[in-house]
Amino acid sequence: MSDAVPQPVFxxxxxxxxxxxxxxxxxxxxxxxxxQITAFIGPSGCGKSTLLRCLNRxxxxxxxxxLEGRITYYDKNLYDPDIDPVEVRxxxxxxxxxxxxxxxxxxxxxxxxxxxxxxxxxLDELVERSLRRVALWDEVKDRLKQSAYSLSGGQxxxxxxxxxxxxEPEVVLMDEPCSALDPMATLKIEALMHELKxxxxxxIVTHNMQQAMRVADMTAFFNTExxxxxxxxxxxxxxDRTQNIFHAPQKQATLDYVRGRFG
Amino acid sequence: MTTTALHPQVTGLLKRPRGRTWIGWLLTGLAALxxxxxxxxxxxxxxxxxxxxxxRVHLALLTQLPPPPGSSGGGLGNALxxxxxxxxxxxxxxxxxGVLTAVYLxxxxxxxxxQAIARWVRLSINGLAGVPAILVGVFVYGLLxxxxxxxxxxxxxxxxxxxxxxxxxxxxxxxALKRVPQELRWASVGLGASHYDTVVRVVLPAAxxxxxxxxxxxxxxxxGDTAALLFTALFSNFWPQGLFEPIATLSVLVYNFAAxxxxxxxxxxxxxxxxxxxxLLIASVVARLVMHRLPLR
Numbered sequence: 001m002s003d004a005v006p007q008p009v010f011x012x013x014x015x016x017x018x019x020x021x022x023x024x025x026x027x028x029x030x031x032x033x034x035x036q037i038t039a040f041i042g043p044s045g046c047g048k049s050t051l052l053r054c055l056n057r058x059x060x061x062x063x064x065x066x067l068e069g070r071i072t073y074y075d076k077n078l079y080d081p082d083i084d085p086v087e088v089r090x091x092x093x094x095x096x097x098x099x100x101x102x103x104x105x106x107x108x109x110x111x112x113x114x115x116x117x118x119x120x121x122x123l124d125e126l127v128e129r130s131l132r133r134v135a136l137w138d139e140v141k142d143r144l145k146q147s148a149y150s151l152s153g154g155q156x157x158x159x160x161x162x163x164x165x166x167x168e169p170e171v172v173l174m175d176e177p178c179s180a181l182d183p184m185a186t187l188k189i190e191a192l193m194h195e196l197k198x199x200x201x202x203x204i205v206t207h208n209m210q211q212a213m214r215v216a217d218m219t220a221f222f223n224t225e226x227x228x229x230x231x232x233x234x235x236x237x238x239x240d241r242t243q244n245i246f247h248a249p250q251k252q253a254t255l256d257y258v259r260g261r262f263g
Numbered sequence: 264m265t266t267t268a269l270h271p272q273v274t275g276l277l278k279r280p281r282g283r284t285w286i287g288w289l290l291t292g293l294a295a296l297x298x299x300x301x302x303x304x305x306x307x308x309x310x311x312x313x314x315x316x317x318x319r320v321h322l323a324l325l326t327q328l329p330p331p332p333g334s335s336g337g338g339l340g341n342a343l344x345x346x347x348x349x350x351x352x353x354x355x356x357x358x359x360x361g362v363l364t365a366v367y368l369x370x371x372x373x374x375x376x377x378q379a380i381a382r383w384v385r386l387s388i389n390g391l392a393g394v395p396a397i398l399v400g401v402f403v404y405g406l407l408x409x410x411x412x413x414x415x416x417x418x419x420x421x422x423x424x425x426x427x428x429x430x431x432x433x434x435x436x437x438x439a440l441k442r443v444p445q446e447l448r449w450a451s452v453g454l455g456a457s458h459y460d461t462v463v464r465v466v467l468p469a470a471x472x473x474x475x476x477x478x479x480x481x482x483x484x485x486x487g488d489t490a491a492l493l494f495t496a497l498f499s500n501f502w503p504q505g506l507f508e509p510i511a512t513l514s515v516l517v518y519n520f521a522a523x524x525x526x527x528x529x530x531x532x533x534x535x536x537x538x539x540x541x542x543l544l545i546a547s548v549v550a551r552l553v554m555h556r557l558p559l560r
Contacts, residue, residue, distance in 0.1 A: 058453055063373050090455030100446035103469050113454040116464070160450070167454055 007034040009171060009201045010055060015069035017050055019062070023227070025051055025234040028069075030220055037193060037202045039212040039242065042222030042257070047234030048205045049097075049175050051222075055203060056092035056173060057085040090117065093169035097176040099156035101148035101163075106140050109148045109159055113167035130166040134158040134192055154185025161192065172196065174204040178211065190215050209258060212242060219245040221254045309540065316537025319530045324538075329500055329516070335527035339535050341502045342511040345417070346486055346542070348503060349496060349512055352421025353428050353485045358478055360425075361432025364388075368433070369440035370462050392430035397490035399426045404494035415509040420496035427491055428481035435477025439470040472554050479550050483543050489514040513539050 010032040017025040025047035032038045032055075040048040050059065057078060059065045071078045078088060090113075101109050110127045119126065127144070131137040136158045140151070148159055157177060164172060174193075178186040193202060193215050206212050212219050220239035224232040237253050238245070249255045269277075278284075327338030364384065372381035403423040406412075413419045443466050451461040467474075497509040498519060504510075513535045520532040 056453065058449065061449065061452060063375075086455055086457050089453055093455075094449075094453035096446060096449065096453075098446060100444070100450045102447060102450065102465055112451070112464070113456070116451075116454065116456040116460045163450075163454065 006036065008032065009034045009073065010203075011070075011072045011075075012051075013070040013072070015051070015054070015067065015071060017047060017054065017059075018066050018068070020064045022231060023233045025222075028236045030236060030239045032201065032203060033218065034201050035197055035199075036217040037197055037204060037215050038218045038220065039216035040203070040205045040220050040222060041207075041209060041212050042234070042237075043224060044207075045232065045234070046222040046224045048222050051234075052173050052175055052203060052205050053094075055171070056089045056094055058089065058094060060085055090167055091169055092171040092173060093164035093167055095157070095161050095164055095172065095174045095177045098180050099153055099160050101151075101156050101159055104148060105145045106148050106151070106159060107144040110163050110166050112163060117167070126166055130162040131159075133165055133196075134162040135188070136162060152185075154181050154188065157181060157185065157189060158192070161189070165196075169200070171201045171203065174202065176205050176207060179207060186211070209246070213246055216242045218242060221245060221249070221251075221257060223253050223257070312533070312536045312540055315533040316535075316540075319534040320537065324534055328502065329511075329520075329531060330527060332523065332528065333525050337527070337531070339511075339513065339516055339531055339538070341499065342513045342516040342535060343538055343542075345496065345499070345503055345510040346513045346539070348417050348506070348510065349420045349424055349492070350482055350485045352417060352506070353424030354478065354482055356421060356425035357428035357432050357481060361429050361477075361481075362436050362474065364429075364433045365436030365440060366462060366467070369437050370458075370466060388430045388433045391426070392434070395490070396427060396488050397493075399423055400491040400494045402426070403491070408495060413507060415495065415497040417496060417503065417506045417508070417510040420492050420510065420512070423491040423495045424485040424488065427488055428485050431481040431484055432477055435480060436470070436474050439473030439477065440466060442473065443469045475550050475554055479547050482546060486539060486543060487514060489518050493518070513542075 008031045012028050012030050012032075015025070015028045016023060028051060040052060042048050053059045054067060054071060055078075059067070067079060073088075073092070076083070102112060104112070107127055110130050111123050114121075114123060114126055128137060128141075131140065136155060139155065140146075140159075143150070148156060151159060157180070161172075161177075178189050181189065190211065193204070196202060204212075204215065218239060219242040221237045222234050223237045224234050227233050238249065238251050240250070245254060246258050249258065323336070324338040325340050325343065327336070328341055329339060330337030368381050368384060372378055400423055403419055403426065407419040407422060408415055447465050447469060448461055451465045452458070456464070492512055492515050496512050496515060498515050499509045499511045501511075516535045517532045517539075520528040520535070523529065
């Protein structure tokens, strides 16, 4: 398996996730390769979104959350005390499930990250470049000062991707980016992901198995199992090339899931 | 007769003339009656103030001082100006303090230790909201007036009024901040913004309309209050002499003049009540206009 992975960007080693004392994900080890699209699939509640948010330390915002094990980024533990989480999130951007533009203009949404970073270059150019990358420029170039809320859902999500790209990250994390969108908007975003692959490393959480098949190079399948005290905990069943996961999985649970027998 | 028979599933969908409809009418009527009863005091007070106050309105009211007891004419220009000054002082003191307290409670108290502090702060704020205005007046009297630090003055009145405004500011602002969707904070932090940037650039602007509404509520409370001003602003028959001198206010003017046996003074009290209402109306209209002018919300 690991010979299929080019240069590893992330390495997860025996990662356990907890809310308070409750385990939500247990013992995940996997590697995420550079300039690849890695998909996390699995039934609801298996902790795949929580795991995704660990990759840019967004879970730090949840006071009760803690993590055991190691997540390394180019061989440096992201959770080492000398790591600045704010810098981590600049390098490792995130796109959320529901389009969440700021209540600001289209322009100000894209320029936000740059302004926060006190970007020295030409802001107009950066905004244009970022909007062109997500193929939104022609649709909005005449109304950059209008509210981002005037856009359709699909446009809003592309705006959110443009906003993330404007910070020039190395990795883009996507948490079910198409689940609130119609099929046409979904296809646009998937085409965009293929295009972004050459410059970025992408990790996507999705409920949609066709989507994982269409976009992902590697797929990790997560499942849940009951815990002794009546809860449930997520775990990694297997991860492999997407083709193998869907056509020749090693585990029965994966086979059942991709054939639609549960989940 | 000639109509085609309805499918049994459909007959159940037809409106039934009796039973439920009858009770529905009754309850609707009851609800309308209660709404009317609730609105009545408001409308009665407003109507009474408008009718009684409007009769006395002319330009001299704004430009002249109250007449000596017994004589007619004159105006309440000094009280109008005094109310504006005192409420402005209170706003300048209470708004920054209240907004920053709310920002702490909503955005910066996440560790268990800080949450314990936040609980105590909230408890104190609720306590403060329950303190009668007269007590606030006596407190500021004891703190600033009797000690001679300021004496009877606009500043002392401003402090008293700020104490009344503070809990309203904290509560409305905290509510407004809590209503800002969590996704916006995540989006900002996910873009590499610090916690500070997130609060200043995203959360506060998103909450601004509700914060301004809170400011209006607090100002209305301050402008309408009399008890807190009795021992702090006192009253003055002259134009405001400065921030450290006793000052006339509309509410104290109403209190002083409503009970005197002279017709002109009583009419002036009605006019003052009228202006209080108009002042609050103008302030809330202006606030709304300003909010609509803001680029985006």
